[in-house]
Amino acid sequence: MLEVTTDKVAHVILRARELDVKTAAWDDDADSDDATSDAILEDRPDDATRQELREFLDSLNEDEQASLIALAWIGRGTYAPGELDEAIATAKTEHGNNPVDYLFGLPLLPDYLEDALDQLGYSVEEAEEGIVRRT
Secondary structure, three states: OOOHHHHHHHHHHHHHHHHHHEOOOOOOOOOOOOOOOOOEEEEEOOOHHHHHHHHHHHHHOOOHHHHHHHHHHHHOOOOOHHHHHHHHHHHHHHOOOHHHHHHHOOOOOOHHHHHHHHHHHOOHHHHHHHHHHOH
């Protein structure tokens, strides 16, 4: 059974997509507080979106974090949708100490999460629309 709400998964998808569109910093000497249109497209360690997503993931409990990892695994095909409980148990065992770092290390995280929700029969669009309306 999925131990994280689809609203929370949608929030992670949306924020991770925002990070995916950013490019590597091209001016290391520039002030990170520079608010030019070019600067907001750069992926910097102190990026507000990155920090917000990290804080959000840190605020989730162990079950929710393990569910996100399990969803990512289902989305990339490591587990089948019917193996959700096994994937969650494995995520707790293998990544219980660093789930946030592991999730940040998955380059296609939003795609994996979206694919997994779809495979499990959840409406990704409805969950994302609910998040967008509230923000």
